[in-house]
Amino acid sequence: MHTPIGVFDSGYGGLTVLKEIEKKLPQYDYLYLGDNARTPYGTRSYETVYRYTLQCVTWMFHRGCPLIIIACNTASAKALRTIQQKDLPQLAPEKRVLGVIRPTAEVIGSFSTSGKVGILATKGTVESQSYVIEISRFFPDITVYQEACPLWVPLVENNEQESPGADYFIEKHINNLFRKDKSIDVALMGCTHYPLLKHKIEKFLPPGVKLISQGEIVADRLDDYLKRHPEIEERCSKQGTLRFFTTDSTDDFDNHAALFYGRSIKSEHCNICDAN
Numbered sequence: 001m002h003t004p005i006g007v008f009d010s011g012y013g014g015l016t017v018l019k020e021i022e023k024k025l026p027q028y029d030y031l032y033l034g035d036n037a038r039t040p041y042g043t044r045s046y047e048t049v050y051r052y053t054l055q056c057v058t059w060m061f062h063r064g065c066p067l068i069i070i071a072c073n074t075a076s077a078k079a080l081r082t083i084q085q086k087d088l089p090q091l092a093p094e095k096r097v098l099g100v101i102r103p104t105a106e107v108i109g110s111f112s113t114s115g116k117v118g119i120l121a122t123k124g125t126v127e128s129q130s131y132v133i134e135i136s137r138f139f140p141d142i143t144v145y146q147e148a149c150p151l152w153v154p155l156v157e158n159n160e161q162e163s164p165g166a167d168y169f170i171e172k173h174i175n176n177l178f179r180k181d182k183s184i185d186v187a188l189m190g191c192t193h194y195p196l197l198k199h200k201i202e203k204f205l206p207p208g209v210k211l212i213s214q215g216e217i218v219a220d221r222l223d224d225y226l227k228r229h230p231e232i233e234e235r236c237s238k239q240g241t242l243r244f245f246t247t248d249s250t251d252d253f254d255n256h257a258a259l260f261y262g263r264s265i266k267s268e269h270c271n272i273c274d275a276n
Helices: 014-024 046-062 073-078 080-091 101-111 123-128 130-138 152-157 164-180 194-204 214-228 250-261
Strands: 005-009 030-034 067-070 096-098 116-121 143-148 186-189 210-212 242-246
Touching: 005 014, 005 046, 014 030, 014 214, 014 250, 030 046, 046 067, 046 073, 046 080, 073 080, 073 101, 073 123, 080 096, 101 116, 101 130, 101 186, 101 210, 101 214, 116 123, 116 130, 116 164, 123 130, 123 143, 130 143, 143 164, 152 164, 152 194, 164 194, 186 194, 194 210, 242 250
Parallel strands: 005 030, 005 067, 030 242, 067 096, 116 143, 116 186, 186 210
Antiparallel strands: none
8 A cells, every 4th residue: 555654734835844854764655735725824723723734634644644744833833732632543543643843842952052042933833832832841941032924934935035025024033033132042944934035044143043944853853753663664655756735726836846845846636625
């Protein structure tokens, strides 16, 4: 049976995570789903994000995925724990759903010498306090500061990341973050869209601040997870295949995807309501 590792995002951003996972673990098969018809998730309520995420996870389970990575910070913050604790035992107790916040929280404190970490993320992720809670579990002495950047995702999705307007909003939010504490020495891009803004973010960061992207961290932690859980790893098919699905226009998805994934792809349309 074809049992790919699933990677889910509300849109295109998760492709930056998939790119790093595939680079680290090229032997596995992958199925990517972007819920572009209902993006963005960042401004939606907990209940809405949970409902949408559960529908997409169910759809991916029905297509054989024994393991799903929710490569969306908002969905990881607002829906993952409920799905893991409430839905998975009834829906598919032998399968697993992982997110991107916990793997990042497990290591981010090791990058800081000042003990001050900054999180740049969507409004939904910031309001969830998920990074503050998770980082405190692994690094109780680390102080976490957050800054919501509500316009950064629209800038990327509208291909405005190189515009003067992008400079204005990037500088504004970085300045807001460092006004909270000038001794922050690590800044996390807590949204999978933000790597496309990396060079501009770096331009406005104070000297010496380390900018962290999630893709490589998630790939490394997934490798470790599969080694520690052979009962899951053995069920993941290994032919090096990739399939991409979107709930919206495949032409739009394919045009945008190359920007996030680094090469052209051919996607397929799906209707996640079929899962229900």
